[in-house]
Amino acid sequence: MRVLLVDDEKELVSTLAERLEIRGINADWVLSGEEALALTEKKSYDLAVLDIKIPRISGIKLKKKLQEKNPNMKFIFMTGHASENDFKACSIEMGPEFYLVKPVGIKTLIKKMNEALKIQGSVL
Amino acid sequence: MKAESDIMSESLLQFFGNVTASISHEINNVLAIINENAGLLEDFILMEDKGIPINRERLKTLAGKITTQIKRADNVVRNMNKFAHSVDESIKRIDLCDLLKLMVTISNRSASMRGVSIELNTPENPVFITTNEFFLENYLWSCLDFTMDAVDENKSVVINTEDSENCVIIRFSRLKGLKDTSKTTVSQVTRLQDGLLGALKGRLTTDTESGEIILILLKDINRPITQ
Numbered sequence: 001m002r003v004l005l006v007d008d009e010k011e012l013v014s015t016l017a018e019r020l021e022i023r024g025i026n027a028d029w030v031l032s033g034e035e036a037l038a039l040t041e042k043k044s045y046d047l048a049v050l051d052i053k054i055p056r057i058s059g060i061k062l063k064k065k066l067q068e069k070n071p072n073m074k075f076i077f078m079t080g081h082a083s084e085n086d087f088k089a090c091s092i093e094m095g096p097e098f099y100l101v102k103p104v105g106i107k108t109l110i111k112k113m114n115e116a117l118k119i120q121g122s123v124l
Numbered sequence: 125m126k127a128e129s130d131i132m133s134e135s136l137l138q139f140f141g142n143v144t145a146s147i148s149h150e151i152n153n154v155l156a157i158i159n160e161n162a163g164l165l166e167d168f169i170l171m172e173d174k175g176i177p178i179n180r181e182r183l184k185t186l187a188g189k190i191t192t193q194i195k196r197a198d199n200v201v202r203n204m205n206k207f208a209h210s211v212d213e214s215i216k217r218i219d220l221c222d223l224l225k226l227m228v229t230i231s232n233r234s235a236s237m238r239g240v241s242i243e244l245n246t247p248e249n250p251v252f253i254t255t256n257e258f259f260l261e262n263y264l265w266s267c268l269d270f271t272m273d274a275v276d277e278n279k280s281v282v283i284n285t286e287d288s289e290n291c292v293i294i295r296f297s298r299l300k301g302l303k304d305t306s307k308t309t310v311s312q313v314t315r316l317q318d319g320l321l322g323a324l325k326g327r328l329t330t331d332t333e334s335g336e337i338i339l340i341l342l343k344d345i346n347r348p349i350t351q
Contacts, residue, residue, distance in 0.1 A: 080152030
């Protein structure tokens with residue numbers, strides 16, 4: 001599984017990537033939508049975990065742009081800003097089950113990743 | 125049709141909600157970072173159980189990161205507390221410089237989302253004014269929100285405060301976007317004058333040529349200047 005993590009909190013996204021790597025999941029991380037778009041020009045990912053509130057491009061807009069480039073890519077939204085409007089917008093995009101509010105446990109995240117990819121597998 | 129006082133109450137509540145939502149977002153981010161760092165510590169222990177030795181330097185770094193986040197959360201909570209207590213008294217004597225610093229700190233997340241920076245310049249000495257603190261916080265928040273959409277290509281809002289005998293002047297500069305009527309219109313700025321500004325007995329002027337909006341506040345809301 002190749003995963004791209006997008007969040008403007010560097011400490012969060014880098015540590016999360018390390019924890020996913022420990023569990024055998026290849027994870028790259030970037031801090032902005034622009035970086036995510038640039039990286040996906042060079043590399044492909046099965047799934048992206050997107051923060052909703054990131055500078056300049058919102059997570060929802062970024063999801064649409066990434067999906068245009070790679071229609072098979074799956075998405076999970078992760079936010080610290082659990083507003084009703086964001087929840088509705090994300091639910092329309094991906095379904096309410098893929099809208100996670102920080103802090104998220106690693107087991108929950110991997111379970112959601114598996115669900116998103118429709119992979120049957122054990123979760124560490 | 126709603127009375128003006130109802131509209132103002134709604135706007136004040138909305139402002140309170142916006143600020144507390146922004147602060148809770150910040151706290152959630154801090155908790156998420158602590159959660160991941162604590163989780164990584166657990167991972168290291170589990171790995172040691174499987175024969176992979178723990179790197180002590182990594183442990184020290186992780187402990188340092190957790191301490192940094194706790195300090196960050198402490199600052200966020202202090203600011204939240206300061207903000208929450210601003211409704212304690214309707215009119216009181218405050219240091220305007222402290223209030224501006226608080227509002228800039230609270231607005232920083234919103235600025236960062238728009239790729240805008242806020243530069244605040246205040247006089248060396250405190251500038252005391254007697255006013256309705258909560259109304260002023262709301263008004264400054266609205267001004268900052270508006271100015272962030274009116275910045276020039278440098279994407280920076282500069283705030284300068286001038287102290288004079290009976291009033292204080294707050295200038296929001298580098299707003300070349302004020303000229304761009306498709307982006308911002310003068311009527312949008314003047315709309316800010318309604319309600320709150322009247323209650324603060326302040327005045328707002330715009331200078332589209334120099335790219336500034338200028339807020340003038342009485343030093344004592346209870347003592348209007350007599351002509």
